[in-house]
Amino acid sequence: xxxxxxxxxxxxxxxxxxxxxxxxxxxxxxxxxxxxxxxxxxxxxxxxxxxxxxxxxxxxxxxxxxxxxxxxxxxxxxxxxxxxxxxxxxxxxxxxxxxxxxxxxxxxxxxxxxxxxxxxxxxxxxxxxxxxxxxxxxxxxxxxxxxxxxxxxxxxxxxxxxxxxxxxxxxxxxxxxxxxxxxxxxxxxxxxxxxxxxxxxxxxxxxxxxxxxxxxxxxxxxxxxxxxxxxxxxxxxxxxxxxxxxxxxxxxxxxxxxxxxxxxxxx
Amino acid sequence: xxxxxxxxxxxxxxxxxxxxxxxxxxxxxxxxxxxxxxxxxxxxxxxxxxxxxxxxxxxxxxxxxxxxxxxxxxxxxxxxxxxxxxxxxxxxxxxxxxxxxxxxxxxxxxxxxxxxxxxxxxxxxxxxxxxxxxxxxxxxxxxxxxxxxx
Numbered sequence: 001x002x003x004x005x006x007x008x009x010x011x012x013x014x015x016x017x018x019x020x021x022x023x024x025x026x027x028x029x030x031x032x033x034x035x036x037x038x039x040x041x042x043x044x045x046x047x048x049x050x051x052x053x054x055x056x057x058x059x060x061x062x063x064x065x066x067x068x069x070x071x072x073x074x075x076x077x078x079x080x081x082x083x084x085x086x087x088x089x090x091x092x093x094x095x096x097x098x099x100x101x102x103x104x105x106x107x108x109x110x111x112x113x114x115x116x117x118x119x120x121x122x123x124x125x126x127x128x129x130x131x132x133x134x135x136x137x138x139x140x141x142x143x144x145x146x147x148x149x150x151x152x153x154x155x156x157x158x159x160x161x162x163x164x165x166x167x168x169x170x171x172x173x174x175x176x177x178x179x180x181x182x183x184x185x186x187x188x189x190x191x192x193x194x195x196x197x198x199x200x201x202x203x204x205x206x207x208x209x210x211x212x213x214x215x216x217x218x219x220x221x222x223x224x225x226x227x228x229x230x231x232x233x234x235x236x237x238x239x240x241x242x243x244x245x246x247x248x249x250x251x252x253x254x255x256x257x258x259x260x261x262x263x264x265x266x267x
Numbered sequence: 268x269x270x271x272x273x274x275x276x277x278x279x280x281x282x283x284x285x286x287x288x289x290x291x292x293x294x295x296x297x298x299x300x301x302x303x304x305x306x307x308x309x310x311x312x313x314x315x316x317x318x319x320x321x322x323x324x325x326x327x328x329x330x331x332x333x334x335x336x337x338x339x340x341x342x343x344x345x346x347x348x349x350x351x352x353x354x355x356x357x358x359x360x361x362x363x364x365x366x367x368x369x370x371x372x373x374x375x376x377x378x379x380x381x382x383x384x385x386x387x388x389x390x391x392x393x394x395x396x397x398x399x400x401x402x403x404x405x406x407x408x409x410x411x412x413x414x415x416x417x
Contacts, residue, residue: 203358206354235357253350
């Protein structure tokens with residue numbers, strides 16, 4: 001990834017950006033996010049198939065915004081997250097430089113927002129293939145089997161909210177789970193409260209999830225919670241023919257409507 | 268099970284269905300008394316969490332009702348609600364939660380008889396389905412855990 005390192009160095013040296021967010025290998029070889037502000041440290045940047053974390057999550061954090069202008073190593077999910085954050089007015093494109101990486105690991109020249117738009121437009125925006133298969137299998141189950149499957153999975157939940165923390169779209173400074181008047185979600189981890197939490201999370205991400213799967217990867221007990229949001233991503237496309245993070249001007253699916261939205265269950 | 272009386276919670280909008288239910292009463296139309304009506308400013312205000320709370324507080328069935336499309340007092344509240352319910356239903360179906368216990372309907376202020384019909388059909392359906400045992404068990408189990416763990 002020499003091009004990436006050169007570009008990062010250049011950006012830091014001529015002070016276009018104050019920090020580069022990318023990936024580096026930690027002392028044990030585990031890939032971790034890197035915040036590089038000294039050009040001399042840019043050599044530690046890597047990009048390979050292990051670099052899957054959605055780095056866009058850092059863009060909305062006050063402590064990261066405080067660092068100054070940011071260059072961010074961006075695969076397609078990160079670019080879509082950035083697009084979504086711009087459309088929700090959480091960040092402005094002027095605050096960042098996108099170091100786009102194509103699916104086969106080549107540094108892209110993302111000069112401005114329209115170039116990023118063009119790249120997103122010609123990419124496949126549906127759920128990743130490995131998740132599509134899982135979703136299709138789950139959909140084949142009977143309602144009782146589905147209920148049992150999710151109860152079994154959700155019973156593992158320890159309410160650490162890593163799924164929320166890892167998600168670039170979950171940027172609310174005061175989340176519904178922290179509201180205690182009224183107490184929407186029980187603080188304790190229990191079967192009922194866990195289910196309510198995961199329903200709430202999926203519903204709040206309906207039409208906003210960009211299918212990066214970060215929530216599932218972040219989960220320390222291995223709940224496939226990304227399947228819930230990805231299922232809704234499928235359904236949003238099915239009903240409303242839009243994918244999240246495809247335009248800086250898009251309205252969130254759940255905060256807009258078409259008079260002729262089709263449903264079959266309202267009598 | 269013959270003496271089972273379903274508990275139904277109805278979330279209705281102030282401008283259409285609530286007035287419609289009022290008309291049912293003033294028209295002296297008799298309908299099932301199992302329903303507890305909760306008045307909202309608009310269907311757009313009805314958060315999906317409120318439905319889950321109704322179930323966890325012992326409801327066996329739910330009715331959600333508001334103005335017909337294009338009749339919303341606030342122009343678009345019911346359209347927003349419609350999108351929300353489409354997504355909610357898809358998510359619930361995916362998680363295996365019984366959506367046949369929730370009736371979504373549009374009842375206008377002039378449809379007093381229709382409100383009675385919506386309530387009666389819902390009560391009949393829930394009576395056949397019986398109490399919502401699986402959800403109640405889930406809640407009870409969680410409460411027991413809480414008591415046990417202090």
